[in-house]
Structure formats: structure tokens, C-alpha cells
Amino acid sequence: MTVIQETKDVFTPQNVKAAALQLAEHLSQDPWARKDAAQIHNCALRTRDTSQQGCHHPHCPICQHQKAYNHGNQIDCMFREEPWQGDSRWVVVTFSVRQCQVTELSECLEAMKVAFRRMTRRRFWKRRVQGALRVLRVDQGFSDANIAHPRFECVLLLRPDVSKDPAGFREDLWNNLWRDCFREDFIAEVHPDNVEPIEQEVRTQVKHATIRALRPRTPPTSPGWLLNAMPQMDSFRWMENFGVLRRLTTGAYAPNAM
DSSP, X not given: OOOXXXXXXSSOOHHHHHHHHHHHXXXXXXXXXXXXXXXXXXXXXXXXXXXXXXXXXXXXXXXXXXXXXXXXXXXXHHHHHOGGGGGSOEEEEEEEEXXXXXXXXXXXXXXXXXXXXXXXXXXXXXXXEEEEEEEEEEEEOSSOTTEEEEEEEEEXXXXXXXXXXXXGGOHHHHHHHHHHHHOSSSOEEOOGGGEEEXXXXXXXXXXXXXXXXXXXXXXXXXXXXXXXXXXXXXXXXXXEEEEGGGGGTTTTTOGGGO
């Protein structure tokens, strides 16, 4: 069983700053994106830790890093206000599709969004899931700069009355449900390694699963890939909460609301 490792370099994210500088360098190669490049570059030079300051650019690794820990802290506050959630069953599931051409990314993301909405209306989901955090992640293909690898990384809170039901942790059932909801020309899949039950130290593990899902995206090696993919990604929500976890979006569990 996969154990979610604690995220490191929280206070001195030098790797995040380096990623921001690399991203800015990629963007600076396009005259139309130089304003974005300058914004992210200045953010990397100004930010030395996980402070609240930032440029708030949706693709800035520095700001993504801060948002990840802010959301992780909200999860922590939720457990503090509702300690019984520590006795609930949680599972991390990654819903993905086979790699698509980067030029077709927006079409693929739209199909994924529709499929996920359809999945939340299925009986399997309604009977087992009471809350979900969904994060969109898109990476460049490993061996081909023209390929994109999109996926949803999800943290699911299962219903108490079915917490002992093993179906909520079975990769094959999630895989069949996701594929059935897709109904498109893409090959949808849930890999066996991408269903991770959280069974111990629940509060800590759920917090770090949330931070991991929201971690900064690694800049692609190809500037052309980024310049092609970025406009297509901007029309989709990076993060969305469902069910009882919608309260995280409203700031109900923000640290300053305690």
C-alpha cells in the first residue's frame, strides 16, 4: 500500500523558486507572454519563503506552492473543528486519460470535466462519497514534446455508513466507473497505483495528500509545449471541491476564522 510522504522544503522552497525562474524564461520567448514572464520572474525574486506575498499568476510555482499549504492548513482546521472526521475513511484516487496531443488538450479537458460531473451523479459515487477535492494537473509527455498528460488528482471523503465497504478502495471499480462515464474517443484509466487508502495518521496524511495534489507543476522542458498548452488550460478550474468539502472553498475553515 502506498504511504503518502510528507512534503519537504516547506520553509525554504529553493526548488520552487528555480521552477518559477525556468517558467519565466520559457514564457519570455514569446512576445505575447513577456508580461506574464516578468510577473512570475519578479515573484520568484521577491518571495523568499511561504509568505502571503505573490503575483497570483495561475501558473506561478511560487503562488501554487503557497496555495497548496494554505489549503492544507484549511484541511487541518477542519479536523480541529470536526475531530470525528479523523475516524472517517479517506482515499486518494487519480483519474487520468492516455496522453493526448497538446493541440487537442482543451478538447480532452472538456471531456474529462463532463465525465467527472457525470461520475458524481452515479449511484456508486452517491452511495460512497460525501466530499471530494479535485485538482487538475497537466504535464508534458515524457518522450514526446507534442504530448500532454492530463489527470484529476482527488482526495475523497467516504460516507460513514459505507466506510467498511471495500468497493470504495477497489481500483477496478473506480476504473470501470471512470471509463463508463467518459464516453469519448480517449482511453480513460485509473492505474492500480493511483488508489491509495489512508488508514493511519488520518489528519496528517489527508493534509499532505491535499498539499501534494496542489503542489507546483514542474515546468515543461519545451517552451513551445507550454505556450501551446497554457491558453488551453486557463479556461478550466484548477481546483474544485464537492459535497461537504465545499466548505473549504468558502473559507469556513480558514485559520483566521478559528
